[in-house]
Amino acid sequence: MSSTRDIDALIQMMAKLPGLGPRSARRAVLHLIRKRDLQLMPLADQLQKVAVTARECLNCGNVGTTDICDICEAEKRANGMLCVVEDVADLWAMERAGVFKGRYHVLGGTLSALDQVGPDQLRIPKLIDRVESEAITEVILALNATVDGQTTAHYIADQLEEHVTLTSLAQGVPIGGELDYLDDGTISAALNARKAL
Amino acid sequence: MSSTRDIDALIQMMAKLPGLGPRSARRAVLHLIRKRDLQLMPLADQLQKVAVTARECLNCGNVGTTDICDICEAEKRANGMLCVVEDVADLWAMERAGVFKGRYHVLGGTLSALDQVGPDQLRIPKLIDRVESEAITEVILALNATVDGQTTAHYIADQLEEHVTLTSLAQGVPIGGELDYLDDGTISAALNARKAL
Ligand SMILES: [Zn+2]
Ligand SMILES: [Zn+2]
Numbered sequence: 332m333s334s335t336r337d338i339d340a341l342i343q344m345m346a347k348l349p350g351l352g353p354r355s356a357r358r359a360v361l362h363l364i365r366k367r368d369l370q371l372m373p374l375a376d377q378l379q380k381v382a383v384t385a386r387e388c389l390n391c392g393n394v395g396t397t398d399i400c401d402i403c404e405a406e407k408r409a410n411g412m413l414c415v416v417e418d419v420a421d422l423w424a425m426e427r428a429g430v431f432k433g434r435y436h437v438l439g440g441t442l443s444a445l446d447q448v449g450p451d452q453l454r455i456p457k458l459i460d461r462v463e464s465e466a467i468t469e470v471i472l473a474l475n476a477t478v479d480g481q482t483t484a485h486y487i488a489d490q491l492e493e494h495v496t497l498t499s500l501a502q503g504v505p506i507g508g509e510l511d512y513l514d515d516g517t518i519s520a521a522l523n524a525r526k527a528l
Numbered sequence: 529m530s531s532t533r534d535i536d537a538l539i540q541m542m543a544k545l546p547g548l549g550p551r552s553a554r555r556a557v558l559h560l561i562r563k564r565d566l567q568l569m570p571l572a573d574q575l576q577k578v579a580v581t582a583r584e585c586l587n588c589g590n591v592g593t594t595d596i597c598d599i600c601e602a603e604k605r606a607n608g609m610l611c612v613v614e615d616v617a618d619l620w621a622m623e624r625a626g627v628f629k630g631r632y633h634v635l636g637g638t639l640s641a642l643d644q645v646g647p648d649q650l651r652i653p654k655l656i657d658r659v660e661s662e663a664i665t666e667v668i669l670a671l672n673a674t675v676d677g678q679t680t681a682h683y684i685a686d687q688l689e690e691h692v693t694l695t696s697l698a699q700g701v702p703i704g705g706e707l708d709y710l711d712d713g714t715i716s717a718a719l720n721a722r723k724a725l
Contacts, residue, residue, distance in 0.1 A: 335593045348556040355547035378572035396532045
């Protein structure tokens with residue numbers, strides 16, 4: 332490749348992003364170089380800004396720019412319902428659907444014997460705390476319909492079944508499907524038809 | 529979406545890159561926030577660096593970090609052969625194949641009546657200059673096998689046919705195909721079997 336070292340290094344960094352490979356990274360970098368003032372400079376500045384300000388909510392694990400996220404801060408979302416998701420992307424997908432009015436708890440993954448992920452590697456102890464401290468009456472387990480997702484849902488249900496009503500998303504989540512791939516209508520239908528465990 | 533404004537703005541910028549959409553931009557941004565020190569900060573720095581240093585070669589249109597690119601600077605590549613490509617990505621694809629030892633000329637697009645792109649919007653006048661000033665004996669028209677690519681090749685051939693041997697890439701370039709999508713072996717075969725126009 333005839334580009335010099337700085338450009339090659341940038342292409343390699345971009346190629347590491349999920350969804351990009353070497354070819355799309357090269358395209359993206361050439362695109363950015365052509366649009367230096369309109370896109371490259373603003374993107375560099377914005378990344379810098381986010382690097383300084385982005386953090387995980389200390390309460391729920393959502394990503395935002397404050398120690399406690401907007402959803403956890405909002406009094407009107409303290410309605411006794413807590414929606415448990417694996418990942419921040421899943422929380423964002425639920426929010427785009429715009430039908431859930433309670434709060435979230437982001438586990439940060441699923442239990443996995445293979446990858447040696449136990450409850451303490453996830454945000455499960457904090458979940459159990461929150462059920463009590465936030466007077467939660469219903470926990471919606473909105474985990475992916477994968478083996479690890481369902482194993483995790485069962486583990487959490489075992490921990491919490493004496494304290495709260497447990498529900499899970501119902502119809503609409505396809506077998507093996509992941510929340511973040513679903514359209515808003517499907518998420519909405521699954522939430523409305525949620526069933527007791 | 530519950531992320532705050534800085535993060536939303538970053539997602540929107542990433543979603544504008546070729547090959548990325550809103551969903552992959554969200555994934556990429558969450559990934560970067562999780563890997564702040566290892567990926568987000570270095571990427572922001574590298575973009576800044578490239579924004580300052582990247583420029584188009586004044587001679588051939590390649591992208592590099594000097595006014596005249598490494599290939600145009602290299603004496604041993606002054607072998608009388610000039611390979612004309614539409615885009616820097618095509619030049620890079622040729623270089624990855626590693627079989628062409630001459631210099632390049634990047635047009636920066638193709639002629640297009642529809643988009644009102646004439647010879648002066650491309651690097652065609654400069655190409656005609658270079659054929660004389662660099663004592664070029666063969667011009668390889670390595671343009672994409674699209675209608676606009678071939679129209680452009682014919683136009684250039686008309687301008688140069690009295691001065692140099694004109695060739696084009698031969699077998700291996702599929703109908704409607706674009707260079708940057710081909711594997712190195714195909715590019716290599718097409719170059720070796722190039723035919724006189
Ligand atoms: Zn929160
Ligand atoms: Zn050059």
